């Protein structure tokens with residue numbers, strides 16, 4: 121998968137890039153909406169496309185358990201199964217296995233766990249994760265890894281990171297699908313020596329892109345920023361840099377400033393379903409009674425379908441009545457906000473004015489995060 125850096129911002133590590141998969145051209149920096157169970161919740165592929173999404177994320181753990189990756193393969197692969205003709209990145213399965221399933225044991229060979237759906241016992245090995253993702257047919261697969269929680273003891277973080285590197289080597293050896301890129305995931309928690317050692321070993325193995333995992337898992341913003349400031353610039357400049365599972369609008373801006381190219385996070389879609397709507401000055405909780413007769417759109421000037429057609433009063437009514445349309449309209453707005461934020465940063469980098477854009481971004485925010 122060829123990654124091209126088109127422009128560098130003169131006053132930060134921000135960069136504008138592009139990569140092409142067999143399904144779409146992806147302009148970076150990019151935000152990937154999360155499509156956990158072969159759907160970005162409540163939206164159709166056409167609506168995603170209209171919002172400007174060109175790559176989405178699928179969860180390997182979920183799709184393996186239901187409907188099953190071999191079934192998806194028999195049905196033509198994930199793109200045709202879900203009717204999405206853009207690009208798809210599937211995560212490693214590492215995160216959900218460690219965060220959702222009941223872990224029975226982590227051993228050198230892989231992880232034995234019980235399904236959160238029916239309690240059935242499974243074992244995912246690095247080779248299994250590769251088989252699942254090759255069956256799904258995503259454009260980008262992620263190496264199987266252990267996503268460590270926070271806090272974690274240094275000794276455990278070291279052993280886990282070293283195992284993740286051995287698993288990455290096994291993933292590379294087991295990955296045989298030519299039309300699918302494979303990214304390595306840098307682990308090591310908040311310990312910089314472990315992070316740097318991990319990156320060095322992953323680069324020796326050689327991947328199509330490099331991700332930073334186990335961030336935004338409970339560490340402080342300062343700790344996350346410290347890892348980002350140390351590691352993002354060290355990820356190979358000629359390859360896509362991917363910050364997994366992050367984050368708030370501010371996290372995206374700081375990640376781009378430090379040279380990150382790809383992001384995914386459930387925040388815009390999950391918060392939409394909880395009635396938390398993003399705006400340029402911060403966020404609004406639509407259920408607040410103050411919006412009961414507010415004829416304004418979520419954000420005056422927002423060009424999304426929701427803001428062009430509906431008032432806060434109506435959106436509050438739908439949310440209080442638990443109408444399904446509430447989740448759809450809120451999701452459309454929040455994803456539009458995130459995708460539009462990335463488009464604004466891409467344009468600012470092209471124009472060499474990212475720092476100026478960043479100052480404007482913070483100037484209008486009320487910091488209510």
Ligand SMILES: Nc1cc(N)c2c(=O)[nH][nH]c(=O)c2c1
Pocket residue numbers: 211212213214215216262265266267268305332333334335364365366
């Ligand atoms: N926030 C995160 C989301 C994820 N899907 C992952 C992952 O798949 N692997 N490893 C990770 O560290 C990780 C972190």
Ligand SMILES: [Zn+2]
Pocket residue numbers: 418419422423424425426427428453456
């Ligand atoms: Zn809007």
